[in-house]
Amino acid sequence: MAKRGKQHTRYGNDRFTFETDGGFETKFMHSGEVEALVTAQTAELAGKMVKAAPRGPHVTTDEFSIKKNITPYVEQVGHEWVGYIVVEENERAxxxxxxxxxxxxxxxxxxxxxxYLKKVLESERVG
Incomplete structure (x- = not known):
């Protein structure tokens, strides 16, 4: 029969033991440094997407410009900070x-x- 509740994992040898329920990961992921890093990376990626976006026929109207409708957002989801990039927040664009x-x-x-969005994402891909 399977155990219920939170399960702890232990790794180690005769000199060192590591438990995954130590709590430091959660404290670290909630920290302001991680939020600042995620915000910086999301803003940088959004900037690259704006730079790669075509100008289009709407040069004089910002409301319908592709470059003006790419927006970065950062929010906390569970125990982690997550960065989103929204394209076309304006439904008329x-x-x-x-x-x-x-x-x-x-x-x-x-x-x-x-x-253009796919090319930017592929250039930022790791490995």
Whole structure:
């Protein structure tokens, strides 16, 4: 029969024992230093996405510009800080993802995607 409740894991040898329930990971992940690091990394990634985004036809109106609709957010989820990058927060600026993946115009012609978001994410990928 399986045990109920929180299970503790112990690793070690004759001189050292490590228990995963020590609590230092939780305290560290809640710290302000981790929040600052996640905020900095999220802002840097969002900046790269804004730089890679196409200008589009809406040069004079910021409301519909792709570059103005890429926004970083950081929030605490459970025991960790998580960074999000939101594209197209304005529902009237629908063209950002059309530029990313491609689209067909009303005449039926196919326009290839630019994959600018995918290229930025792939450049930031580890290993």
């Amino acid at each position: 629908r063209h950002a993802m059309l530029q990313e993946e491609g689209y067909r115009d009303p005449a039926g012609r196919r326009h290839a995607g630019r994959f």
